[in-house]
Amino acid sequence: MKILKTCLLVLFCLVAGTSLFAAGQQDSDTTNLTLMLNFQSTEAVTTAFEEVISDFHSANPSIKIDLISGTSDYEALMKSKMATNDLPDMWSTHGWSVLRYSEYLMPLEDQEWASRLHPAIKPVVTDEKGHIYVLPIDVDMAGVAYNKTVLAKAGVKVETLKTWKDLYGAMDKVKAIGVTPVHIGGKDSWTVGNFFDWAAPAVYITDPKHYSGDDLVAGKFDTAKWELLAGLMKEMNEKGYLNVDNLTSTYSDSARALAVGDAAFTFYGNYVLAEAWTFDPDADLGFFPVPAYYEGDSPSLISGERSTVGIWKDTANVEACKTFLSFLAIPANAAKIAGSNGIPAGLTDAESDTGKLKADYKKWADAPAFPYFDRAFLPSGMWDTMCSTGAGILSESMSTTEAAEKMKEDFNRMYK
Amino acid sequence: MKKLQEKSRTHSKHPHITNLMYLPALLLFTVFIVYPFLEGIRIAFTNWNGFSQHYDYVGFKNFIYLFQDKNMYTASWNTIIYGFGSTVFQQILGLSYALLLNRMILGRNFARTFVYLPVLIAPVIMGYMWYFMFQYRYGALNDILAVLGMDPVDWLAKGKRAVGLIVFVNTVQFCGISMVIYLAGLQTIPTMYYEASQIDGANAWKQFINITMPLLRPAFITSITLNLIGGLKLFDAIKAMTNGGPGYASHSLSTLIDYTYFRSQSAGYSATMGILLFAMILLFTLIIQKLSARQEVLL
Numbered sequence: 251m252k253i254l255k256t257c258l259l260v261l262f263c264l265v266a267g268t269s270l271f272a273a274g275q276q277d278s279d280t281t282n283l284t285l286m287l288n289f290q291s292t293e294a295v296t297t298a299f300e301e302v303i304s305d306f307h308s309a310n311p312s313i314k315i316d317l318i319s320g321t322s323d324y325e326a327l328m329k330s331k332m333a334t335n336d337l338p339d340m341w342s343t344h345g346w347s348v349l350r351y352s353e354y355l356m357p358l359e360d361q362e363w364a365s366r367l368h369p370a371i372k373p374v375v376t377d378e379k380g381h382i383y384v385l386p387i388d389v390d391m392a393g394v395a396y397n398k399t400v401l402a403k404a405g406v407k408v409e410t411l412k413t414w415k416d417l418y419g420a421m422d423k424v425k426a427i428g429v430t431p432v433h434i435g436g437k438d439s440w441t442v443g444n445f446f447d448w449a450a451p452a453v454y455i456t457d458p459k460h461y462s463g464d465d466l467v468a469g470k471f472d473t474a475k476w477e478l479l480a481g482l483m484k485e486m487n488e489k490g491y492l493n494v495d496n497l498t499s500t501y502s503d504s505a506r507a508l509a510v511g512d513a514a515f516t517f518y519g520n521y522v523l524a525e526a527w528t529f530d531p532d533a534d535l536g537f538f539p540v541p542a543y544y545e546g547d548s549p550s551l552i553s554g555e556r557s558t559v560g561i562w563k564d565t566a567n568v569e570a571c572k573t574f575l576s577f578l579a580i581p582a583n584a585a586k587i588a589g590s591n592g593i594p595a596g597l598t599d600a601e602s603d604t605g606k607l608k609a610d611y612k613k614w615a616d617a618p619a620f621p622y623f624d625r626a627f628l629p630s631g632m633w634d635t636m637c638s639t640g641a642g643i644l645s646e647s648m649s650t651t652e653a654a655e656k657m658k659e660d661f662n663r664m665y666k
Numbered sequence: 667m668k669k670l671q672e673k674s675r676t677h678s679k680h681p682h683i684t685n686l687m688y689l690p691a692l693l694l695f696t697v698f699i700v701y702p703f704l705e706g707i708r709i710a711f712t713n714w715n716g717f718s719q720h721y722d723y724v725g726f727k728n729f730i731y732l733f734q735d736k737n738m739y740t741a742s743w744n745t746i747i748y749g750f751g752s753t754v755f756q757q758i759l760g761l762s763y764a765l766l767l768n769r770m771i772l773g774r775n776f777a778r779t780f781v782y783l784p785v786l787i788a789p790v791i792m793g794y795m796w797y798f799m800f801q802y803r804y805g806a807l808n809d810i811l812a813v814l815g816m817d818p819v820d821w822l823a824k825g826k827r828a829v830g831l832i833v834f835v836n837t838v839q840f841c842g843i844s845m846v847i848y849l850a851g852l853q854t855i856p857t858m859y860y861e862a863s864q865i866d867g868a869n870a871w872k873q874f875i876n877i878t879m880p881l882l883r884p885a886f887i888t889s890i891t892l893n894l895i896g897g898l899k900l901f902d903a904i905k906a907m908t909n910g911g912p913g914y915a916s917h918s919l920s921t922l923i924d925y926t927y928f929r930s931q932s933a934g935y936s937a938t939m940g941i942l943l944f945a946m947i948l949l950f951t952l953i954i955q956k957l958s959a960r961q962e963v964l965l
Binding site for chain 1: 715716717718719720731737800801802803820821822823824825908909910911912913914915925926928929930931932
C-alpha cells in the first residue's frame, strides 16, 4: 500500500511538473488569444477566418489565436460571460456592439482602420460619444428581399417601387397570379419585429420633413406614427398580402417560400437570400430598397453589423489584439471575410465578392442607408414589444391604437 | 466483519461524525438551490438586464408591474391549464389503458410498450414531431384534410386551440407513466376481494367503484403528483410547438420567464415572475401533501 501511494505521488509530481514547465515555456514565447465568432457565422465565414488567422500566425509567430465558432446559444453564453465579467479576448457582436456589448469593449476609434470605415456602417458602430468598439469587417446592407421570377411573371419592376403605395400595387399584381405577396414566419417572433425595423425608418427617420430621430433619442415617443406603422401590418394582413400561416410558420419557411416562388417579398436581411439558396441554388433572388412612406421621400436601405470583432476592455493582451485587428483590416483580408458572407466590405478600400447579389449591390449603391431602427432609436428591451405587438395585430387580438399605446408605455418604462 | 461491527459501534457512539456525512449533499444543495434562489429574490428588486455589471435597486416596482402585466395573467392561467388539464386527461387515459392491459389479452405486452414508448422520447423532439403534424403548409393533418376535400386549418394560430393542442400532446406523451403506475397498483389488489364480491352478486361496475378505486388511492396520489408537477413546469413542448405564440397566447410561466430574461433583457422582472412560479408550485405541492396525508389516514 505504502509503495503504491509513493508511486502515485511521484507520478503526480511528474505530471504536474511537466505541465507547469510546458505552460511556462509557452507563456514566455507566445501570447494566446481567444476569438469567439457568433451564431451567424456560416461554414464559409469560419473557413475565411481560419485562413486569415493562419496567415496571421505566419506573420506573427508570437501570437496564437484560438478561434471558437459560435453556436445557436451564443447570445445566452455571452450574456452569462458578461454577467460574470469573464470574457474572451475578442468576440463578434452581431449587431449589438453599441447597445449591448460596449460596456465590455475597448474603444477603438484611435486605430488606423477607423478612418477607412464604410459610410454605411460607421454610424451603426459609433455611439453618441463617438466611440467605435468593433472593427466591422463587412456591412450588412439590405432592403426588401424578393423573387425575381415571380415579379417578372406578375409584371412588376422593382425600380418603380418608390413608395408603399407602389408596393401595395405590386402586391396586388403578385396576388393576382396566385402567389403570396409577403411571407412572415411569425412562430419565430423576431420575424414580426423585423418588419417594423424595415418599415419604421420610412415613417420616423428617412424623410427630413417627418424626422423624429432626435425626439426618440430624447425620450419622446410619437404614438401617432407608430399607429401608421402598425396600420401597414394590419392592412397587409386584411388585404390578404401575407401568408395565411403568418403566426405559425417559421423563418425557415419564409426562406423556402421565397426560394420556390411561393412568396414574392420578405422583410429580412439579405441572410434570407443565402438561406433561400440552400433550398434552391438556382432561384433568381435579389433585393431592393425599402419604399418611402411619405410622397417625395426616397427609398432607403437598412444597414447593420455582420462580421465584427471587438476587444475585451479587461484583456491582458491589448497590443496583441490590436495587432490582430489591424491584420484583419488589411483590405485583402477584410475582402476575403466579407466575400464569404457575400456582402460588401466594411472598409472603403476593400472590395469583396458579393456573388449573386453583385448586380443588386451595384444598382442600389447610391441609396441612402439607415441603421436598424430599434438599435439606434429605441431603448434596449423594446425589441420584444415590437415583436409582441406585431403578433397582437396579426392575431387580431390588438388594435393599432393599442399596439402604439403599448409601445409608448414600454418606451417610457425602459427609457433611461 | 468484526471490523465493520467495530466501525458501526464507533458511529453509534459518535453520531455527530455520521451527521457530517450529510455535509457534501447539503453543500451542493446550498450552492445550486439555496444560493440561486436567494439571488433570484435579490435580483427581483433590481432592473438588471441580465448581463450588465451596473443596475439599480427599484424596490417593489417589478412586483407592482407583475400585477399589471396582462401577459403574466395569460401565462399563469395557461400554466394552470397545462398542469391540471394534462393531469386530468393523463389519469383518464392512463387508468383506461391500465384496466384494459391488466387483462390477459392478445398482444398485451406489445400494447403496454406502445403506450409507454413516447415517454422515452425527449419532449422537445415530440413537440417538433407534432408541430410538423399541425403545420399549415406541408403539415400531415392538413394533407389528410386535403385528401378529404376539406380546407386546410392553421391549427396553432388561435391561442386557446394552441393551448389545447399542447395539453393533448403532453397527455399523449406522458399517459404511459400513469398507465405503469396504475398497472402496478392494480396488481397489488388481492383477487380475493373480487371473488368475494362476485359471490355477493356485484357486477363489474360496482367492483370498480367499491374495490378498484379505493384501493388505487395511493397510485392516484403518486400519478397525480408526478403529472401535475410535469404539467406545471411544461417547457420544451411549448417552445417546439408554438414558441409561446401566437403573441403571448400559449406561454406558460416557465417559457415566459425564459423569454423575458433572454429576449426582453429584463432579468429583474423575470426573477419576479420566477418567485410567482415558485409560490404557485409551493401552493399546489402543499395542497397535494395535505390531501395525500388525509388519504393515508383514510386508508
